Amino acid sequence: MIELKNVSIVFNQGTVNENQALSNIDLKVKEGDFITIIGSNGAGKSTLFNTIAGTILPSDGTILVNDKVVTRDPEYKRAKYIGRIFQNPTLGTASNMSLEDNMMITYKKGFKWLKRSLNARMREFFRGELVQLRMGLEHRMKENLVMFSGGQRQALTLLMMVLSKPALILLDEHTAALDPKNAEIVLELTDKFIKESRLTSMMITHNMSHAIEFGNRLLMMDKGEIIFDIEGDAKKALTVEKLIEKFHELRHKSFENDRTLLSDD
Amino acid sequence: MIESILVEGLIYGIMVLGVFISFRVLDFPDLTVDGSFPLGAALMVQCLLTGMNGWLALLIAFAGGVAAGVVTAVIHNQLRVPNLLAGILTMTMLYSVNIRIMGDRANVPILKHETLLTQVTEKLTGIIPDDYILLVFFLLVALTVKVLLDIFFRTDLGMTLGAMGNNEQMVISQGVNPKTLKTIGVGLSNGLVAISGAFAAQYLGFADVGLGQGIIVSGLASVMIGEFLVLKSNRIGVLTFCALAGSVCFYAVMYVGRYYGYMIHMTPSDLNLIKGILIIILLVMTKFKKFKKVAFKSVVAK
Numbered sequence: 416m417i418e419l420k421n422v423s424i425v426f427n428q429g430t431v432n433e434n435q436a437l438s439n440i441d442l443k444v445k446e447g448d449f450i451t452i453i454g455s456n457g458a459g460k461s462t463l464f465n466t467i468a469g470t471i472l473p474s475d476g477t478i479l480v481n482d483k484v485v486t487r488d489p490e491y492k493r494a495k496y497i498g499r500i501f502q503n504p505t506l507g508t509a510s511n512m513s514l515e516d517n518m519m520i521t522y523k524k525g526f527k528w529l530k531r532s533l534n535a536r537m538r539e540f541f542r543g544e545l546v547q548l549r550m551g552l553e554h555r556m557k558e559n560l561v562m563f564s565g566g567q568r569q570a571l572t573l574l575m576m577v578l579s580k581p582a583l584i585l586l587d588e589h590t591a592a593l594d595p596k597n598a599e600i601v602l603e604l605t606d607k608f609i610k611e612s613r614l615t616s617m618m619i620t621h622n623m624s625h626a627i628e629f630g631n632r633l634l635m636m637d638k639g640e641i642i643f644d645i646e647g648d649a650k651k652a653l654t655v656e657k658l659i660e661k662f663h664e665l666r667h668k669s670f671e672n673d674r675t676l677l678s679d680d
Numbered sequence: 681m682i683e684s685i686l687v688e689g690l691i692y693g694i695m696v697l698g699v700f701i702s703f704r705v706l707d708f709p710d711l712t713v714d715g716s717f718p719l720g721a722a723l724m725v726q727c728l729l730t731g732m733n734g735w736l737a738l739l740i741a742f743a744g745g746v747a748a749g750v751v752t753a754v755i756h757n758q759l760r761v762p763n764l765l766a767g768i769l770t771m772t773m774l775y776s777v778n779i780r781i782m783g784d785r786a787n788v789p790i791l792k793h794e795t796l797l798t799q800v801t802e803k804l805t806g807i808i809p810d811d812y813i814l815l816v817f818f819l820l821v822a823l824t825v826k827v828l829l830d831i832f833f834r835t836d837l838g839m840t841l842g843a844m845g846n847n848e849q850m851v852i853s854q855g856v857n858p859k860t861l862k863t864i865g866v867g868l869s870n871g872l873v874a875i876s877g878a879f880a881a882q883y884l885g886f887a888d889v890g891l892g893q894g895i896i897v898s899g900l901a902s903v904m905i906g907e908f909l910v911l912k913s914n915r916i917g918v919l920t921f922c923a924l925a926g927s928v929c930f931y932a933v934m935y936v937g938r939y940y941g942y943m944i945h946m947t948p949s950d951l952n953l954i955k956g957i958l959i960i961i962l963l964v965m966t967k968f969k970k971f972k973k974v975a976f977k978s979v980v981a982k
Contacts, residue, residue: 489857490852491851491852491855491856491857491858492855494852494853494854494855495855498853499853501849505847506847506849506850507849507850507853508847508850509842509843509846509847509850510846510847511842511846511914512839512842512843512846512914513914516839516842516843517843519836519839520836520839520840520843520850520854521850521853521854523836524854524855525854525855525856526855526856526857526860527835527836527837527839527840527856528835528836528837529832529835529836529837529838530835530836530837531834531835531836532836533834533839559914579854
């Protein structure tokens with residue numbers, strides 16, 4: 416599906432501030448994978464997503480999607496098959512537009528022409544899909560999104576992304592800015608949608624138990640490298656303690672430090 | 681008097697709709713307007729003087745405005761120049777271009793020549809009272825532009841333009857190049873401004889290179905007055921109506937200032953100062969209005 420070959424990212428190359436954000440990443444994401452990614456701040460998790468999405472172009476290496484090289488494709492071109500949700504719930508939706516307009520805009524990817532697609536049939540379809548969120552949003556389709564809470568907006572962004580049927584979805588700590596209750600709801604919805612539509616997905620999380628609970632594969636990152644990659648039954652057998660031990664074993668860092676580094680909340 | 685106030689407000693109202701698109705829908709503060717307004721006037725007058733059909737001349741003026749907007753958008757997109765500076769660059773260059781279009785003159789009169797307005801007046805004489813012919817005509821023109829814009833902003837492309845003004849990342853995530861959208865939006869905006877300039881030239885009886893001076897401030901003031909007068913809404917039809925209504929109000933105030941200002945020892949050159957102060961007052965009042973709403977809400981919550 417998607418493949419990174421020897422990808423490196425260096426910020427401020429050749430200056431005193433030179434920063435190797437990713438070093439020689441090799442990663443193959445298979446169709447139907449649900450990968451969770453953990454790592455401390457500055458480990459390169461978001462940079463990895465930015466590289467896959469095309470927000471930043473790699474300093475070195477190749478990115479392949481279905482065996483086609485996309486290394487130099489700009490973000491908007493890759494967005495046609497990649498769906499992405501950010502930590503900030505306002506980034507996925509337009510605040511000063513109504514709910515139905517937002518859904519119409521995100522329903523189909525690619526350039527929009529002078530067609531008027533939002534009609535009674537589309538509204539009915541959107542209403543039906545909104546019911547799944549169980550937030551009562553189906554009765555508020557004419558309201559501007561600025562009136563909605565962060566949790567509602569993030570759930571909506573998730574639904575809109577699923578409806579656009581992306582080949583790969585990137586979830587960048589998408590529940591981190593929400594209160595615990597809403598985070599729980601959005602996470603449950605995420606799992607439900609991914610399972611139902613069998614979406615290939617990658618999810619960054621700061622919560623180790625979530626990383627273990629969800630998905631079929633787990634990546635641990637540190638200092639721009641993937642230091643641990645585990646999947647299938649071996650992943651199922653993981654516990655938070657084992658994960659911390661593993662990190663210690665791999666990086667030879669003190670245990671006390673690891674807890675703060677990986678922050679299991 | 682009242683009909684000339686309304687006519688003025690409606691002619692400039694088309695320009696205000698253009699400013700509304702760039703400033704409010706796209707969130708792209710575009711200063712090209714100061715140059716594309718006289719560009720529309722110059723193109724219209726020169727085309728009419730060659731004996732061209734009035735509507736064709738108007739189309740050329742529109743195309744000229746679109747081209748000016750596209751230049752600004754390209755400077756901004758390709759050279760990564762901030763949008764304000766890109767607009768100022770185009771505006772400055774247009775000064776020279778406009779003088780060239782007008783045959784190396786700063787002012788071209790068209791008083792005794794046939795224009796769209798004389799044609800319309802001829803056709804409607806006897807049907808509508810003479811004083812109201814132009815008012816009816818411009819009411820039709822302004823409403824046509826408004827309705828076309830309303831339809832445009834309900835299409836998929838129009839809605840995506842609105843989304844870009846709200847949240848550029850969202851548009852990128854939809855696989856749309858925001859640069860293309862900005863080019864379309866700023867082009868359309870300046871096309872409307874040029875049409876407004878073309879009508880203004882015919883109404884005033886001349887094209888002048890200084891016609892656009894400070895027009896962006898007038899446009900912005902009109903947009904803000906419109907927003908201040910009418911309740912906030914997310915319906916594009918209401919928003920474009922606000923822009924037109926704001927324009928009529930603003931130009932009414934300016935008209936009164938021009939003709940009756942002498943009573944308080946005001947000269948026409950004071951008007952720019954008044955415009956600026958008006959915008960500042962509106963900004964302060966909008967802030968106050970928001971503050972009041974918040975205060976009200978918190979009281980209710982208690």
